Amino acid sequence: MTNRNAAVIVLFVLYLGLLSNVRSEQSPDSDKMMTSLVKPGIFRHVMCRNELYPRSNIARYPVPDEFVFWSVPFADYSPPSYTAPHIGGQIWADPPLPSETFNPQWNHNNGQVNRQSFHGNYEVVGGCFPLNPMGRTGIRGRGLLGRWGPNHAADPIVTRWKRDEKDEKMQHPKTGKNILQMVAIQRSDNKLWAIPGGMVDPGENVSVTLKREFTEEALNFTDKSNMVEKFFQNGVHVYSGYVDDFRNTDNAWMETSALNFHDEDGTDVGRLELMAGDDATNVRWTDLDGQQLKLHANHADIVKDVVIKRNAHW
Numbered sequence: 001m002t003n004r005n006a007a008v009i010v011l012f013v014l015y016l017g018l019l020s021n022v023r024s025e026q027s028p029d030s031d032k033m034m035t036s037l038v039k040p041g042i043f044r045h046v047m048c049r050n051e052l053y054p055r056s057n058i059a060r061y062p063v064p065d066e067f068v069f070w071s072v073p074f075a076d077y078s079p080p081s082y083t084a085p086h087i088g089g090q091i092w093a094d095p096p097l098p099s100e101t102f103n104p105q106w107n108h109n110n111g112q113v114n115r116q117s118f119h120g121n122y123e124v125v126g127g128c129f130p131l132n133p134m135g136r137t138g139i140r141g142r143g144l145l146g147r148w149g150p151n152h153a154a155d156p157i158v159t160r161w162k163r164d165e166k167d168e169k170m171q172h173p174k175t176g177k178n179i180l181q182m183v184a185i186q187r188s189d190n191k192l193w194a195i196p197g198g199m200v201d202p203g204e205n206v207s208v209t210l211k212r213e214f215t216e217e218a219l220n221f222t223d224k225s226n227m228v229e230k231f232f233q234n235g236v237h238v239y240s241g242y243v244d245d246f247r248n249t250d251n252a253w254m255e256t257s258a259l260n261f262h263d264e265d266g267t268d269v270g271r272l273e274l275m276a277g278d279d280a281t282n283v284r285w286t287d288l289d290g291q292q293l294k295l296h297a298n299h300a301d302i303v304k305d306v307v308i309k310r311n312a313h314w
Helices: 003-026 206-219 299-309
Strands: 081-083 140-143 149-161 180-187 236-243 252-263 280-287
Touching: 140 252, 149 206, 149 299, 180 206, 180 299, 206 252, 236 299, 252 299
Parallel strands: 081 140, 149 252
Antiparallel strands: 149 180, 180 280, 236 252
């Protein structure tokens, strides 16, 4: 072998090493997080467009991708208006609009009802109708949602490491990374698997909602809530913002606060017996695998943020 050939081989090996380092730095930790992606004028919702509105025979007005944002003129836009009949008179729901007696404080939190959006001030048209900050959905009104404007939920992402019969962490054969598992419930309305979250009650602290919803939907008992009290004191914030929910309308939409509660050694919540309750039809520990995971709304994107932060397989 000549000195020249040897030099070429050395340079090639160095190049491969450099390329490998670049790839390792770019994936997956450099993946953009949900907070940086879900913003008005950037994020286009999908689940709440171009389908029949759930639990109704009302068809959404078709909204092509290029006409989602309010900033883009759409002269032909003429969506139907729909609010589910059972909403009327519910203590957790707003009255119809317009109204001479109901004057909510838009973009404010009065301590009972939080009408602030995580995405800043939203526009109110006609003096009474809040506009979905992410754009057109093809339907006006409240649909199945109780509040005009943002409807706030809380989502506890409870995780543990998948372990074998020897209680050792299991790695995925392709990535070599530890496999993370999450408690997932199967929703009774659309049969999709989801984070076991729920609506924030009027005046309720989000931390209370997180523990309550997990206990009711995944453990199905309230008398043993003290067992998980300590566990739910150490959550890691994952995401706060808009949810691409199939119930969203032009005037009412879902937003959530998601926190990760991780059982590192699997001896706390990781060993509790899971039982479906409340609005769930099933509950299980689910492997977090980006190639196979199908979840309600944009829950998979939220969960992916947890996977990235914990450097787990995806």
